[in-house]
Amino acid sequence: MTDPATYAACLLAVDPVGLGGLCLRGGGGPARDALLAGLRAALPAGTPWRRVPLQVDDDRLLGGLDLGASLVAGRPVQQPGLLAEAAGGVLLLSMAERADAHLAARLAAALDGRHVPLSLVALDEGIEPDETLPASLRERLGLIATVTAATAGTLPDPAAIDAARARLAAITCDDATVQALCATAAALGIASLRTAWQAWCAARASAALAGRSAVTQADAELAARLVLAPRARTLPAPPEPPEASTAPPPPDPSADPAPPPDDRDPPMPAELRELQDQTLAAAQAAIPPGLLESLAGCTPRAGGGTGRRGDAARPAQSGRPLSPRRGTLHAGHRLDLLATLRAAIPWQRLRGRERDQRGLPDAPTRLLLRKDDFHLKRYRRPEQTTTVFVVDASGSQALHRLAEAKGAVELLLADCYVRRDCVALIAFRGTGAELLLPPTRSLARARRSLASLPGGGGTPLAAGLEAAWLLGRGVQAREEGRAVLVFLTDARANIARDGAPGRAQAAQDALTMAKRLRAEALHSLLIDTSPRPEPAAMALAQAMGARYVPLPHGQAAEVHGVVGAMR
Template sequence: MTAADPATQATWLLAVDPAGLGGLCLRGPAGPARDALLATLRLALPADTPWRRLPLQVDDERLLGGLDLGLSLAAGRPVAQAGLLAEAAGGVLVLPMAERVDAGLAAKLASALEQGSSRFCVVALDEGQSAEEQLPHSLLERLALIASPAAPDLAAGFDRLGEGQGLPFDLVEARQRLARIPYDDATVQALCGTAAALGLRSLRAPWQAWRAACASAAIAGRDEVTQADAELAARLVLAPRARALPQSSAEDESAPEPESSAPPELNPLEPQPEAESGDAPPPDPSAGAQQAKAVQEQMIAATQAAIPPGLLDSLAGTSTQGGAGAGRRGAAARPAQSGRPLASRRGSLRASARLDLLATMRAAIPWQRLRLLEREQRGLGPAPARLLLCRDDFHIKRYRRPDETTTVFVVDASGSQALNRLAEAKGAVELLLADCYVRRDRVALIAFRGDGAEVLLPPTRSLVHARRSLSGLPGGGGTPLAAGIEAAWLLGSSLQSREGGRAVLVFLTDARANIARDGSPGRGAAMQDALAAARRLRAAGLASVLIDTSPRPQPAAMALAQAMAARYVPLPQGQAVDVYAAVAVAVAV
């Protein structure tokens, strides 16, 4: 096991215990090295092991099984089809371009792995180039092994690149030995301690590491797990999932030691009672704990050495919140069910698809005579229907829905704004509302004042409701600028990710923040929180415009616009029409 690279070792472990480990996530671009790993895994498994590839756009009927409409129409009776999960039972399900898997498909695969009825394993091919392009956390958590293919050996010759290599052990014997390996409490405790030191809160990771250690021992021909097996499992299971750097031993030694509870030393001059000859010395209870601690420290050191460099740098710096894969990928865009009709195309009848009956009949009618002759040659008898259909005849209706823009107005209704430009801001918003109504775009209104922000008007096309909410907007109080930016970020992100539209954020403020995010007063802390929220808004990729409504252009407003990558528009002497003209240009982009 030590002579092979980590990805090959992970492949061997998966071949020994595919159901217990759940699967393997191969991170890296496509190439001969990855093809060689897949070929090695396929050669390692028995010849009759199912091997299926899962397309990203698979529907529920093909994945879980259901009624085969084409065969049912041709046979005149219901014909069921087995899903990919049933076909891959006891085998391998390969998931290409795993970084693009949507949350729904990942949840179905995770549920199937959790139930364990099919007893298959998943090999996810993750080709993501950034932290935002990753396998969803719900599925990645159930794949024990994570590895990256090693660089191909060009000295071996180009004709051998992409070919698998044979196993250096007997697979049948290793699987039989795996079932006889006993449970080792000390090793499991060390794995749990290592996972805790790496910031892993779930107990699934140390249990998967234990299963990998058992598989490593079975491959090596051992009847129990050794420290080398545990370290290999920690490198392949725990290290790629690290969320924190382990504390160094110097920090542990600098901590004050607790007072010793050992009994006081005896005076050698005083007579001591003689011990009975038949009594054995009592065992030292701290010996086992010290040994387990030493094993855990060695395991942590081995795991820390296996953490990828990029992950190590991110852990040493500022850690990102949220699970893996929670970036800007969002939900997959669904086909439009209404709008401008487009030319129909061949496709499968999914749950949300609409059949184009005329196009389907046009595709099927020219083949009727040949299909009747084919039925006679097969001895199927008379046709059950006058029109014989097959799967390739189905045509699905398609529509184009125009991109919908939602303009989110974020209005500063604090005391300083009320003294300066609140009336002009209301007038500009009313002009923009009328323009959005003409284009059939939606509008939303967020106001921040006092100690927080409030969504006064959810996204709507109703001009009456928008004007009513705007006219009742009060003014006065502090300026919780960070709360307003965060509320706009949450609303804009939900509009773009869930509904697939486009959001434009329009901020009308003088940028005189004096209320921090936690509600405490103070201009310094309030401005720092506002800049942090602005950078988060910029990372989300939301289009925004900042209208500086102060009497003079403020450097704080310029810095805020730069932090959120917004268009900065200073209007010290402007009227409502000027504000409307500046924002209308940004909305039309």
């Protein structure tokens, strides 16, 4: 059994409480389904196993008052939540990379509550580097493994897992192994002491699974690969060259007596040094390719994420009324009393007979309500759209592009008072990009910003894409509506992201930023302003997932029509 994901599942089955849980990376498929089925079969008989929906509310997760059952019984009836149902068992969270900060905090608090044993299996299906498990959950799940096509998903016989679980309490671990795990965590840039504890638990579970009574070097290396390596934030420093050994000079009888020896720590024993080096080498070899590069090149999403991994849409409490619908009354919803009465009144006589036949006591009210009678009020709240114009202000055609953008901005602002939309303007020229107009509905302010913009210079396309990405992500992170990015450019970049000239590097930086825009799931439109359709502009639009519209002689009305179709 050499597959890391399969071995991680075995360790979790041996010590689910100590390890906290397992993060399985990779998309769904037969291999992952077989692994989850094997893990469930390896747990003790009767162990709870509950799935957590990504959009679960607090009432279902934590439990609360069951309003429908309370009305029928005439007394408060509490319903247990998923956390109570899974006490002593396992919670399964699909698409964990899209979990918002609120759900992650609830699950993290449940994992920290040691009085109710609980473990979590998080299925991380993220593709882009910034689609990762929330940090609060990632720290509490001891094991991290990737499911591949080669994952067999076949766990040992449940009897062997039960025997390993029985001998786990008697497993010993010497101080040298503990020091080696802690030193390896420090060398990899891991500051959390919880991670070192999880590595110690994984080493003990590995020894119990192998039938040993004490942790060995192989168990420590396995713990380093499954616990420490996926969390590495830096590469270990290279070993220092040994100092040249020189013989001490002979003592001088006339000299003063030698000073007393200092209190520095004694040198580390060779065996302990070798143990730490081997553990660190095993962890370094298991670091996933590209992990450190992604940590250095990607900015974590604030507030638990935006775009596809943003918070769940809250029900609107105001706006245009819509027809009511049946639903469960939770926090944030409003009961439509008239629709509820209309649904319940026609069934009162039949429900009264059913109550008499079942011998139930009379209800405290004359109206017999059931859960299916509840109707909730619904509203349609206008969604604000912030249209961000990203204008290429370089080159000889800058004046034409700015005139088209100015006319389109003025046409869009005429609709802002009705649609409650905002318009922003970013221009890039020379060596960088500049936010000339923050999101606003002021037509006079937009005109002043456009009139004061000079043209000419280089084309820092990557800087313009980055500025648009930051603004669009900020708009959606603050829940200010949806951001629509409109680029007016010929995509002939000649200034790199760092401000250095060079077409090859500038084009590569632009494609890198375009992929980041695509990962953020921002609505975007690229208007090609070159005299004829430019292949570079088409490739850039495809990289960012934007709609491509060639407008060699674009007019303000045409730009306004194209942008209006996306809003």
